[in-house]
Amino acid sequence: MLRALAVVVACCAGWAAAQDRVLPLSALRSGISFAGADVRAMQADDAANPGMLWVERGEKLWGEPAGAAGASCASCHGAAKSSMRGVAVRYPAFDATAGTVFDLEARIDDCRTRRQRAPPLRRESDDLLALTTYVAWQSRGLTLDVKVDGPARASFERGRALYGQRHGQMNIACTQCHDQNWGKRLLAETISQGHPNAFPAYRLEWQGSGSLQRRIRACFFGIRADMPPAGAQELTDLELYLAWRALGLPIETPGVRR
Amino acid sequence: MPDARVNVPAEVARDKPFEVRVLVRHPMETGYRTDDGGKAIPRNVVSTFTCRYNGETVFSAHLSPGIAANPYLRFFVTARESGQLTFEWIDDAGIRGDERAAVTVV
Numbered sequence: 001m002l003r004a005l006a007v008v009v010a011c012c013a014g015w016a017a018a019q020d021r022v023l024p025l026s027a028l029r030s031g032i033s034f035a036g037a038d039v040r041a042m043q044a045d046d047a048a049n050p051g052m053l054w055v056e057r058g059e060k061l062w063g064e065p066a067g068a069a070g071a072s073c074a075s076c077h078g079a080a081k082s083s084m085r086g087v088a089v090r091y092p093a094f095d096a097t098a099g100t101v102f103d104l105e106a107r108i109d110d111c112r113t114r115r116q117r118a119p120p121l122r123r124e125s126d127d128l129l130a131l132t133t134y135v136a137w138q139s140r141g142l143t144l145d146v147k148v149d150g151p152a153r154a155s156f157e158r159g160r161a162l163y164g165q166r167h168g169q170m171n172i173a174c175t176q177c178h179d180q181n182w183g184k185r186l187l188a189e190t191i192s193q194g195h196p197n198a199f200p201a202y203r204l205e206w207q208g209s210g211s212l213q214r215r216i217r218a219c220f221f222g223i224r225a226d227m228p229p230a231g232a233q234e235l236t237d238l239e240l241y242l243a244w245r246a247l248g249l250p251i252e253t254p255g256v257r258r
Numbered sequence: 259m260p261d262a263r264v265n266v267p268a269e270v271a272r273d274k275p276f277e278v279r280v281l282v283r284h285p286m287e288t289g290y291r292t293d294d295g296g297k298a299i300p301r302n303v304v305s306t307f308t309c310r311y312n313g314e315t316v317f318s319a320h321l322s323p324g325i326a327a328n329p330y331l332r333f334f335v336t337a338r339e340s341g342q343l344t345f346e347w348i349d350d351a352g353i354r355g356d357e358r359a360a361v362t363v364v
Contacts, residue, residue, distance in 0.1 A: 047265035050328040053283045056263060207285070207327035 022179055023193060025248045031192040031257060034183075039204070043256035051133065051202035051254020054126075054209045058134020061127060067118025073131070076115065080138055088136040088251055089145045092240040094152040101155040103239050104132050105211060106231070123230035129209045133200045136253035143250050144197060146243040155233075159241030162234055168225025174238075189258070194219075195246040196239060198255020205258060212239055266343060266359045275334040278309065278317075280345060282331070282355070288323040302350045304329060311361075312341035337363050 032043055042048050062080055065072045077083040092103040095110070102110060105123060108131050112118050121128035148156040163174045177186070178194035185191070199212035206214075213235045220227040228234045265279040282304060289301025301323060309317040317333045335343070345357045 047263065047279045048281065048330055050281060050330070052263060053261070053281060053328060056261070057283075204326070 021247065022245050028195070028246065028249050029182075029193055030197055030249055030252060031195055032198065032252060032255060034190045034192045035256075035258060039256055039258060043198075043252070049202065049254060049256055051200070051209055051256060054130045054133040054200065054202075055137045055254060057126070058130035058132075058137075061131055062134060065116075066112065067116035069115060069117045071116055073111075080134065084135045084138040086139055086142055088139040088253070089142050091146065092152075092155070092236055092243060093147065094150070094155075096151075100233075101152055101236055101240055103212070103236050104136060105213070106236070108132060108135065124211060124214055126209075129200050129211060132211065133209060133254050136200065136251060139251045140253060141250050143248050144243050144246050146240060146247070148240065148244045152240065155237045156240050156244060158234070159237035159239070162238055163241050167220065168223040170223040170225075172223050174219070193246075194242065195249055196242045197246055197249045198252040198257065200253060201255035201257050203257045209254065212242070262345065262347075262355060262357045264343075264345060264357050264359050266361060268360070269362050269364045270337050272363050273336055273338060275336045276361075278333055278335055278343065280307075280309075280331045280357075282307070282329050282347060284328060284347075284349060286321075286323065286325055286327045286329060290323070300350075304347050304349050307331065307345070307347040309333070309335070310344045310346075311335060311337065312339075316343075337361055339363055 032040055035043075042050075046052050059080075062073045065075070073080070088104055091107060092101050093107075094100070095102045095107070098110060105128055109120050109128065113120050121131075146152075166173045174194065177191050182191050182193045196212045199215065200209050201215070202209050203215070213230055216235055216238055217227045217230070261283050263281040265281075267276055270276040284304050285302065286304065287299055287302040289299070291299045293299055303323050303325070304321045307319045307321060307329075308315055316335050319331065321329060340363045341361060343359045343361055345359075346354065347356075348354050
């Protein structure tokens with residue numbers, strides 16, 4: 001009886017959270033809208049968008065057999081154009097086998113190690129970025145649609161808490177910039193709303209493509225806090241919270257950012 | 259793995275300039291940076307880029323460390339007959355890359 005009640009309460013809480021969004025849908029602004037005309041033009045043109053180099057490499061890797069199983073991604077999933085369409089909008093998502101929330105990178109790497117029986121790909125390696133970019137690119141234009149109820153709940157709540165918690169020498173929280181002060185200037189930059197819909201993105205500062213985790217780590221560095229290592233649970237929790245916060249924004253991968 | 263994205267129209271008008279856009283995947287390492295251990299990372303940029311049309315050089319460029327990673331080149335070519343555009347580049351490490359694209363004059 002108590003358990004049943006707990007389930008009901010959890011469901012109601014989930015419903016409440018979904019209603020209770022931080023930024024109303026009409027106020028959501030993708031990071032690209034804070035960028036200058038040159039960066040916007042670069043992202044919009046596939047011939048000029050350097051992120052497309054990662055899409056192209058991802059397409060190559062998709063068809064290449066890897067690991068002891070001798071299978072490629074395509075051996076099981078077929079053409080990514082149809083099988084991966086709409087997949088990225090659901091990530092990060094809970095994986096029942098692993099019992100934890102996976103972001104898209106972790107999902108791909110899990111498939112690689114468990115199904116293809118290949119050595120794991122290092123986070124931020126060109127190959128993992130390429131595959132992630134290629135898979136996310138299949139959902140370009142589709143709106144983010146993550147689930148934060150059920151088993152993903154705990155991760156989501158941790159992400160939400162982390163987002164509102166002050167960090168580092170500067171003693172500021174994500175929410176203070178990205179909820180309370182977006183649109184204002186921080187030195188030469190306009191503070192964005194901090195949405196994840198363009199990642200993996202090509203960042204001009206990096207002179208290359210990088211994951212959402214790398215971008216979040218850069219924020220930790222910016223506020224002079226200890227950076228969680230790549231692949232850390234905190235980062236996945238934050239990724240899930242950010243995706244929920246941006247529900248309804250279309251995927252732009254590969255985005256271009258300063 | 260040197261590669262590039264080439265963008266040319268499949269069909270062009272005779273004697274009318276058309277646009278060629280090339281995005282070369284390359285880190286364009288300046289030679290001014292150090293790695294995590296403090297060791298200098300040697301300079302490695304695409305030093306020469308050449309575009310030929312049916313074997314004849316129609317565009318070439320010498321790139322320098324001031325140019326960003328994954329250089330994007332945009333230029334115009336005029337075709338008198340159908341043929342093949344070939345792109346070749348070489349970096350300071352001696353790695354060569356090449357791409358090709360067919361052009362039909364209509």
